[in-house]
Amino acid sequence: MLELYQFELSHYTEKVRFILDYKGLPYRKIEVTPGIGQLDLLRISGQRQVPVLKDGREVIADSTAIADYLERQYPERPIIPTNPSDRGLCLLIEQWADESIGLNARKAMIGALNRDQAFRKAFLPSGTPDPFKFLVSSVPREVLDLLGLGIGLTPETLKTAEAALKRDLTALCFMLSERPYLVTEQPTLADFAVAALTMYIKFPEGDYLSIPTDLKGKGVPGIADIGTFQPFFDWRSKLYSDFRKTEGTTSSPGASSPTSIDIE
Ligand SMILES: N[C@@H](CCC(=O)N[C@@H](CS)C(=O)NCC(=O)O)C(=O)O
Secondary structure (H helix, E strand, C coil): CEEEEECCCCHHHHHHHHHHHHCCCCEEEEEECCCHHHHHHHHHHCCCCCCEEEECCEEEECHHHHHHHHHHHCCCCCCCCCCHHHHHHHHHHHHHHHHHHHHHHHHHHHHHHHHCHHHHHHCCCCCCCHHHHHHHHCCCHHHHHHHHHHCCCCHHHHHHHHHHHHHHHHHHHHHHCCCCCCCCCCCCHHHHHHHHHCCCCECCCCCCCCCCHHHCCCECCCCCCCHHHHHHHHHHHHHHHHHCCCCCCCCCCCCCCCECCCCC
16 A cells, blocks of 8 residues: 655645545555654655655655656546646646745744734644643743744745735636636646645645644634635635545545654
8 A cells, every 4th residue: 555654734745645535546644753753764765854655665755756656657537637738837836836835835824823822722732731732822922933033934034925825825816716727627736736735824624634623724814814815715625525535534544643664
């Protein structure tokens, strides 16, 4: 069976999970332990980031390379059009989702965590004891701002990221106002990339991800909760309900606990 080394909360991994579900390929999720598990990842794949897909003796790192591999190896239910202009547009949108939406969404989510106590609290696993929840949610905003600044997130960087995301979502609303999917009459890699890489702007509702219940449907205030972008989020919800398997219905066993990696 295919094995997907992942973080449940990774948006690049979400792209791969979407593709695997669309193609109807069963897979086992292996949750990588940040730090130690990534050293094992380095040993098997030559780099330390998730997602990594293992298919027998084949080990593929990077969501784009994995999409490419799956399309070649499992061509049924294709996700990359063969017609040159559709193919070009599909690959361009995927690249845009990875390099623009994904990176800006990560920044905007960190900014939202800094600003919004309720959102910060929602990130904690449901079993977290109340005193600990209280401690986390009561960390002063200035301290979190400092943490944000420590990783290069100045208020200007955040403002630029949020403005870019709003332009991206506006463009997507226009594109989707006249057609069901971004490139052709069928979903393609472009749709799965955009749906997955917008995960941090607003987490999907429904049981698609093993994340705290409070986080489902939540996102960056001022973007996730305003009517302007609702057509985009409605489109994404439909893509999820049509093609992404829920935790209960998936043909895959549930995720393992965080682990380091077995090497054959
Ligand atoms: N270009 C890569 C990006 C993967 C990536 O950024 N993965 C993040 C999780 S979303 C990661 O593994 N971060 C841990 C690290 O960089 O150490 C892809 O498309 O797969």
